[in-house]
Amino acid sequence: MRHVRRRIVRRAARLAAVGGLLLGATMVTQAVASPPPDPPPAGGAELVRRLGAERTAGSWIGADGRPVVAVTDRDTAAEVRRAGATPKVVRHSLSELRSATAALRAAPRVAGTAWAVDYRRNEVVVRADRTVSAADWTVLTELAEDIGGHVRMERFAGTFTTRLNGARPILSTSGRCSAGFNVTDGRRDFILTAGHCGPTGSVWFADGQGTREVGRTVAGSFPGADYSLVRYTGGRAGEGADVVAVGADKGVRITGAAEPAVGQRVFRSGSTTGLRDGRVTALDATVNYPEGTVTGLIETDVCAEPGDSGGPLFAAGIALGVTSGGSGDCRTGGTTFFQPVTTAMDALGVRLITAAGSPSPGPGSSATQNAIAPGAQTPTAGGEEAPSLYARLADPRNTGPGLLVVAGSLVALAATRWIRTEQDRRAYQRQYSASWG
16 A cells, blocks of 8 residues: 555656646746837937937927927827837927027127027027117017027026035135036046136135135136036045935935936035926027026026035936026026036046946936935935846746746656655565565
8 A cells, every 4th residue: 555655646746747847848938939028118319319300309208207209290200109209290300490599609699698499399499688688689589580480589587697606515715606526537536516616726615714625626618618627635525425415414326427308307406505306498508698608508497596506416316417507596486507417527538426336227217316314325226126036037038937947847857766766776675685584
């Protein structure tokens, strides 16, 4: 009876192992044959570059968080839709809009004016503050009419000014500004801040008494662009160099740099008004400050006030820009412009100081910032958790589980074969010993 039970157990084990082999082979076959996962939707800026300025007219982030691309014909709209973005057919191409801004730049400069391309309304918006005279306004209006109906004129009661007077405040004889991002050239560390804060040679302090020297401006550009480098007095930024202050002894850890997207939610920190948020409203904006013209700026509806100049603009831990200037204040709102950090770093030959090994979320991310204490553990970028072990194993496109089942079944077959051989050997030994007893 015991031998019968053993045979039944061995047969069941062999059947289970053979079944496991068949199951594992089926899983591997299914994984290999499964279609690849759907690609993520292409970014709007990427599609605009790929399709060209004659077929598109810019891009922005829609209310649903998906990229929207302005296109000039239905064939291009179909391509955009296949790429996973939302198309919007418009009248004027990006080339036409850029031609309009080129005509505005070629005209005599009028301080107190600014213009940018409004992708969503498919037009160029020209703004003039209260310092622009009636005669200059008339000249600008006539120029806009000559360019065409895709130029819109606006006047407002405020003034366009640089925000001199941040995250951390830095002070010099030129005034008070805000530190932007910490950068390095591989040998020494610097503060990347606004160029209008002070000319090359300006000495910066962390206190109003001039006893705690921060560094000295060693390079920069203003007007034209608006960025500068302040070299740390000791050559090093020190602990927490990858964190920008947002007030209340908190900060946001910076993990990379990117170009923003129109419609993206962004955050700005400054020594005067602290942490503020808003949306990107335009890119490649031009502002005619009293001190000179600055081009290639990020336009936002984030507020700022004097002393916020040079402070960081970021989203989900990604550095985007440093505060240049604008109009309005944080009581009534306004428009603020930022120098893109990617352009500044390329021109200066520096790179961001970031947390070692930190992943960089995509530039389109608009997640709410996580305030951390400097030196605290880095939060997961973008707020996404890594997939669990169960999720990875349950993925039908993963060949690993099938291979594991096959390997386990082979081990089980080998084990049952060895057990059977060992049992037969011992039974033979007992029978042989008994016959010679």
